[in-house]
Ligand code: SAH
């Protein structure tokens with residue numbers, strides 16, 4: 001009988017994408033991928049280490065699995081936390097038999113075969129390999145959705161003082177452009193209409209390894225090539241870094257009709273002193289000038305961001321500068337994170353850590369601002385006709401479907417199954433901070 005595998009994914013879109021590849025490759029090898037952990041023979045947790053809480057969740061889960069009657073299930077901890085904690089995971093979670101870092105993920109099928117032969121020999125692989133293109137490009141053709149992720153690179157060459165990602169994912173490695181284009185063409189044949197390019201710093205794609213052409217960076221060249229793929233009608237990417245967000249990319253928003261009017265541009269802090277301490281090589285003024293240039297080309301562009309509150313040494317004045325920047329930009333969506341100490345990072349050593357209470361207070365203040373501006377932005381869409389790509393049934397069910405506008409705003413509307421995977425026009429009738437309600441027209 002086929003061995004059944006349940007994969008649970010934590011963390012960012014790159015992890016989601018890698019879990020998809022892994023599921024497809026395991027399927028090729030005779031494993032069955034299932035959605036119900038209870039009937040699984042093998043449980044793989046694809047984990048994240050970006051904040052303490054992310055690790056705590058996965059460790060909690062693996063302990064729960066180890067403690068219960070697990071009927072000889074094989075438990076594997078893979079992804080970023082496997083890389084970060086390595087061997088220790090075998091002690092922390094005694095039923096764990098497999099620990100594999102994100103850059104060795106393609107070897108998991110082989111390791112599972114070995115474990116099926118002999119469960120008593122736990123396997124660990126936390127080497128930094130370059131993931132092969134075949135793995136990176138692999139999707140299950142039965143699971144191609146209207147909107148798909150495509151990973152264009154691995155790793156990160158920055159050293160933001162707070163961040164564990166360079167440790168867990170290693171240095172930047174770029175996939176050859178042709179293989180990315182082939183993958184997207186393949187996805188289009190199977191019905192994908194929208195592509196989101198993924199990388200820790202997507203706009204660093206090809207840096208110093210691929211030439212600029214007519215002053216255009218390899219990343220913009222890639223966007224231009226995707227623009228010519230017939231059935232792909234929308235292009236998105238995440239996340240770019242303000243560093244390297246140059247005029248060629250800003251112009252692309254004007255020149256490439258398929259590039260959606262939304263950018264997720266992580267700010268992290270509005271204080272230049274804190275940005276410097278974080279090792280983010282830009283100032284709040286430079287950030288503002290990117291925003292102004294984008295808005296000049298695409299007046300209604302939706303701009304979202306990531307920000308950290310309570311980085312060591314962040315005074316009330318520094319935090320106020322972040323608030324001021326939020327007011328100046330009016331981000332219509334933002335992820336606000338409370339700084340979390342990551343062992344082994346530069347910021348771990350910094351003095352002047354901010355208290356938990358202070359972080360929470362700043363978090364609340366900023367969240368209120370985000371809510372306010374999200375609501376305001378969403379209100380500007382009420383009454384407008386918007387084209388949405390229908391992604392599926394909405395959670396609330398009852399003939400309710402959902403899709404996104406080009407600005408990445410989720411719209412819920414009354415429709416039927418036939419809409420899924422199609423572009424439809426809706427009139428936006430109501431808005432909340434996070435969702436829009438629309439009517440088919
Ligand atoms: N490569 C992306 C970010 C990846 S991590 C970029 O540079 O933009 C996603 C977000 O998690 C970051 O933007 C940051 O806001 C947050 N983050 C990373 N490390 C963190 C930490 N130690 N504590 C709190 N938030 C953190």
Ligand code: SF4
Nearest residue numbers: 156158160163165200
């Ligand atoms: Fe982390 Fe900074 Fe790299 Fe983003 S750019 S992954 S925040 S080190």
Ligand code: F3S
Nearest residue numbers: 011012048049050080
């Ligand atoms: Fe987490 Fe690794 Fe992504 S640490 S955010 S899963 S790159």
